[in-house]
Amino acid sequence: MTLLQMKYFIAVCESGSLTAAARSLYVTQPALSTAINRLEKEYSLKLFERKNHGLVLTEDGTFLYERAKELIRSVSVLDKDLKDLSMRKHTIRIGVPPMIGSFLFPKIYHRYMIDHPRTSFEIWEDGSLSIRKKIENQSLDLGFAILNDSANEHYEKETIVETELLFVANRHHPLSDRTSISIVDIKDEPIILFKEGFFQNQLINRMYQDVNKDPNIVLVSSQLSVIRNFVRMNAGSAFLMKELIDPDDPDIKGIPFKDRIMLKIGLIWQKDAGLHAGALEFINALKSMDKI
Numbered sequence: 209m210t211l212l213q214m215k216y217f218i219a220v221c222e223s224g225s226l227t228a229a230a231r232s233l234y235v236t237q238p239a240l241s242t243a244i245n246r247l248e249k250e251y252s253l254k255l256f257e258r259k260n261h262g263l264v265l266t267e268d269g270t271f272l273y274e275r276a277k278e279l280i281r282s283v284s285v286l287d288k289d290l291k292d293l294s295m296r297k298h299t300i301r302i303g304v305p306p307m308i309g310s311f312l313f314p315k316i317y318h319r320y321m322i323d324h325p326r327t328s329f330e331i332w333e334d335g336s337l338s339i340r341k342k343i344e345n346q347s348l349d350l351g352f353a354i355l356n357d358s359a360n361e362h363y364e365k366e367t368i369v370e371t372e373l374l375f376v377a378n379r380h381h382p383l384s385d386r387t388s389i390s391i392v393d394i395k396d397e398p399i400i401l402f403k404e405g406f407f408q409n410q411l412i413n414r415m416y417q418d419v420n421k422d423p424n425i426v427l428v429s430s431q432l433s434v435i436r437n438f439v440r441m442n443a444g445s446a447f448l449m450k451e452l453i454d455p456d457d458p459d460i461k462g463i464p465f466k467d468r469i470m471l472k473i474g475l476i477w478q479k480d481a482g483l484h485a486g487a488l489e490f491i492n493a494l495k496s497m498d499k500i
Contacts, residue, residue, distance in 0.1 A: 209250065211283060214276040216243045217255070221273045224262040281346070281482055288484045297326040298486025303339030303351030304331050305406065306432040308473060311451040312369065313352060320493055327486060334430070335406030343478050349487040354407040355472040363476045366495055372450045373408060373469040374462035378442035381461075388466045391415040398426040398444040400435050411469060412447055436460065 219229040220240065230237040248255055255269035265273060292298045304313050309331075321327065332339070332348055339351035343363055355365055375394060377384050383393060395416065401409055401423070416423045426444045429435055435446050440459040449471065453462035475494055477483060483491075 209247065211280070213243050213247050214280055216240055217247060218273065218276050218280065220244060220256070220263060221265060221269070224264075226263070278482075285482050285484045292484070292486060297328060298324075298484070298489065299328045299330060300486050300490055301330045301332070301347070301349045303342055303348045303353075304333055305336055305339065305352060305354075306333055306402070306430065307449050307452060308352045309333060310432055311449070312473065316368075316494065316497070319497060320490065324489065324493070327490070335402060335404075335409075337407055337410075338405035340476065343476055346478065346481065349481075349483060350475055350477050350490065352473065353476050355474045355476075356407070356411075361476075363478050365474050365476045366491065367472055367474040368494070369473050371471050371473060372464060373411070373447055373471055374450050374453060374464055375445060376436075376439055376448045376453060376460055376462050377445040378439055379457075379459055379461055380442060381445065383463065384461050386463055388464050390466050391419055394445065395419050395421045396424060399423045400427045400429070400438050400444040400446040401425055402435070403428050403430045408447055408471070 216229070216233065216235075219233050220226060223229040223232060226237050226240055226244075230240045233240065244255065253268045253272075254266050255272060256263040257266055288299075317329070332342065332351075334342075336351075336353035339348065339353055340361065340363070342348040343351050352368075355367060375383075375389055383389060383397075386393070399412075401412065412423065427435075427438055432448075432452070435448070436452075438444055439446050448462065450462055450464075453460065475491065477487065477491065
């Protein structure tokens with residue numbers, strides 16, 4: 209058994225056919241078929257059933273698939289750790305939603321880098337829901353996310369802070385003098401939303417469903433600066449975390465909901481992922497940090 213055979217085997221499992229796997233691996237189909245046949249003969253196992261629509265894993269094949277994924281994952285982590293050791297540094301792949309990246313991550317980054325100056329970060333900026341998916345498929349080591357509905361998710365988490373989601377409008381908006389609002393007050397307002405993949409969109413859509421309305425969406429963006437600029441121009445209103453609104457801003461105002469919308473923000477990582485040393489070090493440092 210070799211690592212190359214394991215990689216070939218996993219590719220066939222995940223594509224469901226030799227042809228598709230060979231294409232994704234940039235190898236010939238006969239070479240791939242030979243590797244799988246040798247693996248079966250070496251252990252006298254039948255790993256696949258040949259069906260009309262492709263290949264289906266046997267019980268033995270399913271066992272090997274799960275163990276092979278663990279093996280390749282461990283080798284990948286070891287490879288990264290050894291490369292980091294050779295360079296005397298750690299690189300952490302981390303997902304950061306735009307709103308969290310604007311007020312929370314810079315503080316954490318600054319504190320962490322004081323004691324870990326040789327660490328570098330590869331930052332993926334996207335919504336909490338998209339980051340969760342990348343944690344699950346191991347495209348990212350760690351991710352910041354909203355944790356409100358994470359009870360049944362398949363990842364570990366560390367809660368960092370709680371914040372509040374506000375309705376944000378131009379200072380000249382008719383509702384800007386309110387001290388609080390309800391969804392009924394804004395059900396017909398032109399709304400600016402973050403793109404799909406952001407957790408707060410789920411909350412917002414549920415609120416509109418409660419009043420049997422669809423939000424009047426005039427703009428969808430992944431850029432926080434774009435959303436704030438459109439609010440400043442009075443082209444629509446938005447939903448932002450309270451830390452992103454300056455009470456003295458002359459152009460925009462954040463208004464809380466009568467039934468306050470509280471958001472828990474934390475760090476997530478995959479359960480039993482076998483994280484590399486740099487990611488583990490970051491988690492432990494975050495847990496020991498004073499209040500952010």
